[in-house]
Amino acid sequence: MTSPLLTVEGLRVSFPTRTRVVEAVRGIGFTVGREKVGLVGESGSGKSMTGRAIVGLVPPPGKVTAGRLMLGDVDVLRASARKMREVRGRRVSMVLQDPRFSLNPVLTVGAQIAESYRAHERVPRAKARDRALEMLRAVRIRDPERVHDAYPHELSGGMGQRVMIAMMLAPDPDLLIADEPTSALDATVQMQVLAILDDLVTRRGMGLLFISHDLRLVGAFCDRVLVMYGGRIVETLAATDLERAAHPYTRGLLAALPSLGRAGEPLPVLERDPAWLEDQR
Amino acid sequence: MIEVENLRVRFGRGKGAVEAVRGLSFAVKERETFGLVGESGSGKSTVLRALCGLVRDFEGTIRVASEAQRRTRTDEFHRLVQMVFQDPFGSLHPRHTVDRILGEPIAIQRLGNADLRIARALFEVGLGPSFRFRYPHQLSGGQRQRVSIARALIVEPRILLLDEPTSALDVSVQAEILNLLMRLRRERALTTILVSHNLAVVGHLCDRLLVMNAGRAVEEMTAEDLRTGAPREEYTQALLRASEGYRRL
Numbered sequence: 001m002t003s004p005l006l007t008v009e010g011l012r013v014s015f016p017t018r019t020r021v022v023e024a025v026r027g028i029g030f031t032v033g034r035e036k037v038g039l040v041g042e043s044g045s046g047k048s049m050t051g052r053a054i055v056g057l058v059p060p061p062g063k064v065t066a067g068r069l070m071l072g073d074v075d076v077l078r079a080s081a082r083k084m085r086e087v088r089g090r091r092v093s094m095v096l097q098d099p100r101f102s103l104n105p106v107l108t109v110g111a112q113i114a115e116s117y118r119a120h121e122r123v124p125r126a127k128a129r130d131r132a133l134e135m136l137r138a139v140r141i142r143d144p145e146r147v148h149d150a151y152p153h154e155l156s157g158g159m160g161q162r163v164m165i166a167m168m169l170a171p172d173p174d175l176l177i178a179d180e181p182t183s184a185l186d187a188t189v190q191m192q193v194l195a196i197l198d199d200l201v202t203r204r205g206m207g208l209l210f211i212s213h214d215l216r217l218v219g220a221f222c223d224r225v226l227v228m229y230g231g232r233i234v235e236t237l238a239a240t241d242l243e244r245a246a247h248p249y250t251r252g253l254l255a256a257l258p259s260l261g262r263a264g265e266p267l268p269v270l271e272r273d274p275a276w277l278e279d280q281r
Numbered sequence: 282m283i284e285v286e287n288l289r290v291r292f293g294r295g296k297g298a299v300e301a302v303r304g305l306s307f308a309v310k311e312r313e314t315f316g317l318v319g320e321s322g323s324g325k326s327t328v329l330r331a332l333c334g335l336v337r338d339f340e341g342t343i344r345v346a347s348e349a350q351r352r353t354r355t356d357e358f359h360r361l362v363q364m365v366f367q368d369p370f371g372s373l374h375p376r377h378t379v380d381r382i383l384g385e386p387i388a389i390q391r392l393g394n395a396d397l398r399i400a401r402a403l404f405e406v407g408l409g410p411s412f413r414f415r416y417p418h419q420l421s422g423g424q425r426q427r428v429s430i431a432r433a434l435i436v437e438p439r440i441l442l443l444d445e446p447t448s449a450l451d452v453s454v455q456a457e458i459l460n461l462l463m464r465l466r467r468e469r470a471l472t473t474i475l476v477s478h479n480l481a482v483v484g485h486l487c488d489r490l491l492v493m494n495a496g497r498a499v500e501e502m503t504a505e506d507l508r509t510g511a512p513r514e515e516y517t518q519a520l521l522r523a524s525e526g527y528r529r530l
Contacts, residue, residue, distance in 0.1 A: 042451040043422070157321070186320035186478060187523035194527050213451060220527040256456035258485035260508045266463065267456035267485075 003072065004031035005175045005207040006054065006092075010067035013049045013058055024049040024062070026231035032175060036201060036208045038218030038239070041228035042253075047211045050228070051177045054209075055094050056084045072174065089120050093168035097180040099160025103152040109136075109163050110148035117170040135166035139196050158189035162196065169200060175207040183212070194221055215242070215253050227253075230277045249276055282440065282472045283309040283332070288341040290327050301327040303496035304341070314466065314473040316483035316490030316504075318520070324496040325476045329442050332474070333364045345440065360390055363433035367445035369425035373417040379403070379428055380413045386436050402431040406461060423454035427461065434465065441466070443475045447482060459485060480524040484508065492517045 013025040025046040030037070041047040053064045056076055069076045071091045079087065088094075096102040104112055113135055114128035123131075129148070136144035139162040152160055161181060168176060178197065182190040198221065201208045212218050218225055219242040227235040227250045235247040245251050252270035290302040302324040309315040317325040330336040332343060334354040343350045346361060366372040373382055383399045392398065403412060406427040417425055426446060433441060446462065447455040463486065466473055477483050483490050484507045492499040492514070500514045512518050 042453060187480075188320065188519055191523050191527060215452075216526050253452055256453045258456070258459060258481045260481060260484040263485045263504060263508060264463075266460045269457050269460065270453035 004033045005072060006032040006209070007068055007070040008050075008054070008066065009069075010065075011050065011053060011069060012065045013046065013053050013062055014065075015062050023231055025053065028228070028231075028233045029067075030226055030233065030236070032207045032209055034205050034207050035224065036198075036210060036222040038222035038225040039209060039211045039228060040213065040215050040218050040225060042213055044230075045228040046231040047213075047228050048179055051094060051179050051209065051211050054177060055088055055092055057094075085119070089116060089171035089173060091173060092175045092177060093171070093173040095161075095164050095168050095176065095178040095181045098184045099152065099155075099157060099164050100184075102164060103160060105152055107151075108148070109150055109152065109155070113148075113163070113167045113170050116167045120171040131170060132166075135170050136163070138169065138200065139163070139166045140192075141166075156189075157185050158193060161185060161193055165193070165197065165200075169204075172204075173206065175209065176201065177209045177211070179211045180213070181210075182217075183214075215250070216257065232277070234276060247276075248273065282311040282313070282346060283315075283474070284342070284344040285328070285332070286342040286344075288328065288331060288339060288343065290324070290331055290336055290339045301496055302331070302339075305493070305496070305498055306341075307491050307498070307501065309472060309474060311472055312470055313489065314475060314487045316487035317474065317476045317493060318478065318480060318483050318490055319493035320478055320520075322495070323493040325493050326444055328493075329364065329444050329474065329476050333362055333442055334358070356390060360436050361438055362440045362442065363436060363438040364442040364444065365426075365429050365433050365446050368449050369422055369429055370417075370449070372429055373425055373432075375417055378414050378416055379408075379420075382417075382428060383432055383435055386432060390436050392436065398435055402435045405434070405465070406431045421454075422450050423457060426450065426454075426458055430458075430461065430465070434469070437469075439470070440472045440474075443473060445477055446475070448477065448479065455482075462486065480507065480520055492520065 009029040011025055011028050012023065015022045015024060028050065039047050039050060049058060052058045054076065058064050064077065066077060071087055074087050074091065110129065110132045113132035117131050118128050133144045133148055136147055141147050141159065141162055147159065155163065182193050185193060210218060210222055219239050222239050225237045225239050225242065226233050227247065229249050235245060235250050237245060245254065255268040256270055258267060286306045288302050288305045289300065292299045292301055305328060317328060319325045327336060331339045337352045380399060383402055384395050387395045387398055399413065400410060403410065408424065408427055420428065447458050450458060475483060475486055484504050487504050489503050491501045494516055499516045500512060502512060506512065512521060
């Protein structure tokens with residue numbers, strides 16, 4: 001873990017609206033090496049925009065500024081569109097939330113995986129097909145030949161999500177960004193998909209930035225956890241220290257979860273302190 | 282209060298027919314909170330929709346307050362039974378104000394005294410009078426779900442059906458809505474059926490629960506059984522493990 005795969009310093013994402021400028025991300029910094037880092041927050045905390053900013057896919061009219069935003073030695077903010085196309089896939093890939101909306105409905109699964117691979121390697125079709133089948137096997141799809149020729153609507157949610165992971169892994173990126181990769185899935189399927197991700201990341205020695213709203217899940221799955229609130233990182237913890245979280249927001253989130261142990265009792269409600277939004281530096 | 286016997290629901294006909302519920306029986310006593318748990322496609326929501334009359338074609342018996350229900354339901358039935366839906370973004374009319382959303386059931390049931398009832402309903406779900414003339418898009422997810430709950434409770438039903446009432450919400454908001462539901466259930470002496478895929482939420486709110494898979498009952502148990510971790514069936518154990526979070530193998 002010499003040079004980090006991802007370095008973020010002073011990242012800001014803002015959206016000008018008619019009346020004012022909305023700041024989605026307000027100056028955050030972190031690094032990701034060959035490890036699993038969780039980025040946790042509730043809706044509107046800026047976690048997804050952080051992920052999009054890293055791959056250079058913030059939708060217009062959004063503005064991204066940063067002191068430093070580096071993927072290895074590539075400066076994302078100064079790279080040309082052409083350079084970024086090379087970077088996406090090779091250095092970094094992003095798995096999105098809902099397979100039903102993120103896969104192309106009119107292309108077969110195999111064609112989509114091959115497309116992501118052939119964007120980076122000049123290989124004949126037959127070789128791309130082999131690669132696609134290999135990737136499908138890597139995400140533990142039992143019948144890769146059938147799934148290869150299937151259309152996204154013919155697959156279940158869990159299979160669709162595995163296909164998306166396969167597609168993102170085909171060009172062999174250093175860093176995988178997964179934005180709520182399991183939120184649309186049933187609990188048991190969720191665990192299978194996580195196990196696959198865990199396995200692949202460990203075996204290939206990749207970095208993973210796991211974006212989620214589920215603090216417990218991230219705590220169990222990742223090595224480090226960054227907690228976001230109102231566009232800022234309010235706390236950084238080792239996953240094993242989750243129970244010893246110091247920030248009142250993190251503690252409030254943990255306490256608000258219903259657990260079987262204290263059923264029927266009123267749940268502690270999170271009191272938001274406006275001071276959490278203010279500058280701490 | 283609610284008895285369901287050998288309920289079957291089939292969608293479509295011929296070769297493409299799907300049997301969503303395949304012979305399900307359960308009973309809910311007065312003032313009890315009953316949970317229906319299962320993964321997507323288990324048929325849990327269909328059971329609820331058949332109960333409240335949104336799914337008309339069913340086989341088997343549904344008895345609510347000792348009365349057998351047929352295809353169509355009466356106004357009195359809807360006075361007795363109300364439902365809160367999963368997605369507060371989809372279940373409120375986008376071009377109606379909160380006032381109009383809450384006024385509609387009062388008009389349908391000819392309850393009268395709309396002004397007072399709406400003000401009281403808003404107060405009970407913890408929304409101030411300032412929310413009364415807003416549109417749904419001006420509200421947060423949690424506020425919208427509060428409006429949905431107020432809409433259901435404004436006709437003073439005795440039975441409340443909840444279809445994943447918190448799964449579209451952030452955990453901090455989920456805690457507020459669960460607390461609200463627990464308080465209202467106590468104050469109004471409600472009989473409640475809660476449908477959810479989240480065992481922790483069901484275990485938190487319910488007295489008894491039924492685990493469903495592929496349209497059938499897997500096992501019925503008390504919340505106490507769930508807490509002490511004594512599900513008999515393997516399927517329930519797998520669900521329970523998954524709800525406890527990720528574990529490295």
